[in-house]
Each structure stands twice: as C-alpha cells, then as structure tokens.
Amino acid sequence: xxxxxxxxxxxxxxxxxxxxxxxxxxxxxxxxxxxxxxxxxxxxxxxxxxxxxxxxxxxxxxxxxxxxxxxxxxxxxxxxxxxxxxxxxxxxxxxxxxxxxxxxxxxxxxxxxxxxxxxxxxxxxxxxxxxxxxxx
Amino acid sequence: xxxxxxxxxxxxxxxxxxxxxxxxxxxxxxxxxxxxxxxxxxxxxxxxxxxxxxxxxxxxxxxxxxxxxxxxxxxxxxxxxxxxxxxxxxxxxxxxxxxxxxxxxxxxxxxxxxxxxxxxxxxxxxxxxxxxxxxxxxxxxxxxxxxxxxxxxxxxxxxxxxxxxxxxxxxxxxxxxxxxxxxxxxxxxxxxxxxxxxxxxxxxxxxxxxxxxxxxxxxxxxxxxxxxxxxxxxxxxxxxxxxxxxxxxxxxxxxxxxxxxxxxxxxxxxxxxxxxxxxxxxxxxxxxxxxxxxxxxxxxxxxxxxx
Numbered sequence: 451x452x453x454x455x456x457x458x459x460x461x462x463x464x465x466x467x468x469x470x471x472x473x474x475x476x477x478x479x480x481x482x483x484x485x486x487x488x489x490x491x492x493x494x495x496x497x498x499x500x501x502x503x504x505x506x507x508x509x510x511x512x513x514x515x516x517x518x519x520x521x522x523x524x525x526x527x528x529x530x531x532x533x534x535x536x537x538x539x540x541x542x543x544x545x546x547x548x549x550x551x552x553x554x555x556x557x558x559x560x561x562x563x564x565x566x567x568x569x570x571x572x573x574x575x576x577x578x579x580x581x582x583x584x585x586x
Numbered sequence: 587x588x589x590x591x592x593x594x595x596x597x598x599x600x601x602x603x604x605x606x607x608x609x610x611x612x613x614x615x616x617x618x619x620x621x622x623x624x625x626x627x628x629x630x631x632x633x634x635x636x637x638x639x640x641x642x643x644x645x646x647x648x649x650x651x652x653x654x655x656x657x658x659x660x661x662x663x664x665x666x667x668x669x670x671x672x673x674x675x676x677x678x679x680x681x682x683x684x685x686x687x688x689x690x691x692x693x694x695x696x697x698x699x700x701x702x703x704x705x706x707x708x709x710x711x712x713x714x715x716x717x718x719x720x721x722x723x724x725x726x727x728x729x730x731x732x733x734x735x736x737x738x739x740x741x742x743x744x745x746x747x748x749x750x751x752x753x754x755x756x757x758x759x760x761x762x763x764x765x766x767x768x769x770x771x772x773x774x775x776x777x778x779x780x781x782x783x784x785x786x787x788x789x790x791x792x793x794x795x796x797x798x799x800x801x802x803x804x805x806x807x808x809x810x811x812x813x814x815x816x817x818x819x820x821x822x823x824x825x826x827x828x829x830x831x832x833x834x835x836x837x838x839x840x841x842x843x844x845x846x847x848x849x850x851x852x853x854x855x856x857x858x859x860x861x862x863x864x865x866x867x868x869x870x871x872x873x874x875x876x877x878x879x880x881x882x883x884x885x886x887x888x889x890x891x892x893x
Contacts, residue, residue: 482814482837490785491815497597506597508816508832508839509689509823557841558695570885 456537460528461544468545471527473552474514475567476507496553502560503553514555517567520574525549587666587771589682593781596630597686597819599707602772603679604670606718610677613639616724617715618761619708622654622769624700624730626796627825628803629777631688633681633707634769636761637720642675646760653757654770666771669764678768679714681707682776685822692824695843701731709743716744724748726762728755784818786810798827813837 462468474492496505496514503514519525527549531542554567561568592600617637624631638646649668657665669676683703691698708727716722725744729736729751737751752758756766777796782789790809794802807828810817813836821828840846882888 477842479840480814480837481839486814487812491812491818494785495597495783495819497595506686506690506819509686509693509828510841511690511694557843566885570887573881573885573887 456534456540458541458543460526461531461542469547471547471549473525473527473549475552475554477512477555477557478507478510505555507555511558512555513558513560514553515561516551517554517571518551520571523574525552587775589772589775589779592630592682592684592776593779596684596776596781597783598684599687600682600684601679601711601714602682603714604673604677606677606715606720607638607673607675609639609642609675610637611719611721613641613721614723615721616640616643616726616761617712617720617722618726618728618755618759618763618765619711620654620728620756620762620766620769621704621707622766622773623777623796624704625798626803627798627807627822627827628685628793628796628820629780630685630773631683631704632769632773632776633683633704633711634678634765634767634772635680635708635711635715636669636676636678636764636768637715637722638672638676638761640723643760645672646676646764649760649764651760651763651767653754653763654766656757657767659774662767662771662774665764665767669767676764677715677720678765679711680768680772681711682772683707684819686819689819689821689823692822705736705739709740712740712744712747722747725750726755726759727751728762728766729753780820782818782820786818789818798825807831808835811835 472488472493474488492505492507496503498504503516505512505514525548526545527547528543529546531544534541554561554565556565563569587602589602591602615637616639617635619633619635622632622634623629649665649672651665651669654662669678688700688703691703692700712722712725722744725740725747727736727740727749730753733751733753737749740749740751741747750759755762757763777793778791780791790806792802793806794800796803798804804827807817807821808831810821811831816823816832816836817828823829823832878888
C-alpha cells in the first residue's frame with residue numbers, strides 16, 4: 451500500500467527571476483501566517499556590535515547569529531499555488547524566493563554550537579561521509 | 587542639552603554628564619537624585635544627579651530651583667541654563683534608560699523590575715560621582731517607594747556618606763530640585779525629538795504626555811499598533827496599557843517561558859514544525875515505526891516523503 455499516492459509538484463522559477471529573501475528564525479511562535487512589516491519594524495532595529503547581533507521583538511531581547519546553509523544546499527520559500535480540494539489531487543507549490551543563509555535568534559542568550567538548529571546543520575556533511583565508499 | 591550620545595543608539599541605556607567642577611573634588615559635597623518619566627508608557631525614564639559643595643547650598647537656592655513638576659517646560663529649560671552657567675560649582679549627570687531597556691529588562695526570563703532598575707541607576711550615578719573624585723558627604727534622594735528600606739540600602743552601599751531618602755525630596759532640598767530639572771529636561775527633549783529607528787516614514791508626534799490615561803497617548807498607541815511587531819521601540823512593552831492593547835489587537839505570540847495551561851502548550855509544541863504549514867492528515871496504519879536515533883531526535887530532524 452502506497453503511503454501517499456499523490457504528488458507534490460515544485461515549480462522552480464527560472465534562476466534569475468527568483469528573488470532572494472532575508473530570513474529570521476525567532477525563538478517564539480507567532481500566530482500569523484502571511485506578510486509582515488519586517489523591513490519597517492525589524493531590520494532597521496537590528497544592532498551589530500562585536501559580531502553580536504541584538505534586536506528586540508515584542509519587548510523581549512534577542513541575540514542572533516548568521517547561519518550559512520551547508521555547502522550545496524539552498525533554502526527555498528515555497529508557496530502553495532492552489533490548495534488541493536481532496537487528498538487525491540496533486541499539490542502544486544512554487545518557489546517564491548530563495549535564501550542562502552538566515553539569522554538564528556535566541557531569547558536573551560547568544561546562539562551556541564550546542565543549539566539544535568546549529569547542530570542540525572552538520573547532518574548533510576555527515577550523511578555524505580556515511581554514504582561515501584570506504585577506501586582501504 | 588545635547589542628547590546626541592543617546593540618540594546615536596536610543597535602544598540602550600546612556601549616561602550624559604557635565605564636567606565635574608574642580609571645587610567638588612576638594613570640598614565636601616552634597617548630591618541630589620531624582621527621576622523623570624517613571625509612569626509613562628512612552629519614551630525613556632531618566633535618572634539625574636546634581637552635586638555642589640555643601641558650602642554653596644545657598645548659592646544654589648538663590649538660583650530658585652524648584653520641584654520640576656511645579657514648573658512649566660520653559661521655566662525648566664531656563665533653570666537648566668542657569669545650572670549650566672553655575673558650572674563653576676554645580677555638576678550633573680544623567681542615566682537615560684531607554685524604553686527598550688525598560689521593556690527587555692522587565693520582560694526578561696529572570697524579571698528585573700522597575701524598582702531594581704531604578705535603584706541600580708541611582709547607585710550607578712552616585713558611584714560615577716565618587717569615581718570622578720567628588721567629595722560626597724550628603725546624598726538626598728526622592729522616592730515613590732518605601733523610604734526607610736531604600737535609605738538603608740544606599741547607606742550600606744556608600745559608607746561614609748549621609749543618605750537621606752524622602753518622598754517629595756524634590757520640593758524639600760534644592761539639590762534634588764536641581765537634579766529633577768536636569769532629568770525632566772532630558773526626558774522632555776528625548777520624547778519630543780524621538781528618533782524612530784523603525785522605518786515608519788513621518789511619525790505623528792502628537793503623542794500627548796505619554797501617560798496611559800492621556801487620550802492622545804491612547805489614540806497614538808492605537809494608530810501605531812502593528813499586528814505582528816506590536817510597537818516601535820519608543821513604547822514600553824512591559825506596561826499593562828501596551829500589553830492589554832496587544833492582547834486584544836495583535837496576533838498572539840508564545841515564548842517557551844510563558845506561563846500557560848500545560849495542555850495548550852503541549853498542543854502547540856506538537857505543531858511547531860515548519861512543515862505544519864503543509865500538513866495533511868497523517869497516513870493511518872503506519873504501525874511498525876522504527877525508533878529514531880537520538881542524533882535526529884536531538885536535532886528535531888525527520889525524514890519526510892511529502893510536504
């Protein structure tokens with residue numbers, strides 16, 4: 451029995467058309483799915499001193515660090531073109547923008563290499579090594 | 587009053603000060619402490635100290651300084667100029683606590699309340715005067731809280747200095763009046779010419795007094811509420827006025843240290859994956875699940891075959 455019979459189609463825009471976006475990963479749940487005034491409220495208030503980024507969100511202090519994707523990987527922001535009306539229909543999503551790095555924010559403490567997000571970036575490299583043929 | 591140092595980064599706390607008069611390093615001095623802008627939901631809270639030789643108290647009195655609250659803005663400006671002219675024997679220093687500092691301190695994981703914040707600002711300023719070589723013998727403090735405890739705390743912190751903490755000290759001791767004028771002038775300037783870091787275009791500066799019960803302040807808070815970000819950093823998010831408006835008009839935001847109903851928190855935790863945006867009903871009958879290695883569980887990594 452197939453786990454899922456329908457397919458998700460990802461429409462890639464042509465490379466030059468897709469715009470790059472600035473991505474921030476915040477340490478909270480925002481009950482909002484849609485556009486936000488990031489460029490008006492957030493980006494201008496980010497301060498950078500001695501390699502430490504600081505900002506505040508809803509009155510809480512955040513400390514951040516730039517995270518670059520593992521080599522060979524690109525971040526995609528996908529948007530559903532049309533919601534399927536049933537389980538049987540294929541889904542179509544399109545790439546609305548791409549990103550090569552993002553800012554990872556922690557509440558009050560600076561991000562460290564022990565943080566889950568930072569640690570998970572090691573997986574692609576590890577996976578590659580595991581799959582590589584063993585030389586004698 | 588030149589606020590450029592503060593305006594260069596008004597998201598943090600900033601100290602401004604006059605030169606220290608030479609006579610304050612050689613003669614016994616008195617020092618007054620007062621604050622401005624404790625109550626408002628908008629703008630910074632300013633702590634001020636003013637100091638002069640004990641022997642010059644009469645000269646200070648002759649400047650006709652009075653409690654800043656009983657004076658008009660123009661009178662305060664005028665008195666501040668007079669204090670500046672008296673720089674041969676009067677010195678001052680200010681600690682400007684930005685609204686962002688107030689918000690992030692009061693909303694910290696380990697709460698840092700306004701009283702502690704105030705006391706630390708006052709202590710920091712007295713220490714600054716001592717570090718500058720001011721021969722402090724008497725300190726007069728205005729307070730809204732319990733005077734005895736605060737007096738004891740300051741006396742212990744600064745042995746050898748006679749500390750007097752009094753409600754309404756700003757109308758009892760000229761040196762405290764002088765401190766209150768410095769603080770109030772700085773607060774007024776900072777609020778009037780607030781440099782919004784946010785990119786909001788031309789901001790309506792008709793925000794009234796900044797006190798929560800001022801109708802102008804209320805309508806300003808409604809006008810500049812953003813459903814996601816809440817407010818510009820000019821607003822003290824930790825004030826109940828701001829919180830109440832956000833609770834009713836902005837989208838809810840949850841933090842891992844929120845105090846909330848355990849069940850609700852658990853329900854949300856199950857739903858935090860980015861993939862939840864694409865989630866569909868999970869296929870049934872997938873009974874023989876293999877235990878995932880903790881390398882993956884620790885990183886919340888999971889293998890997916892559909893979006």
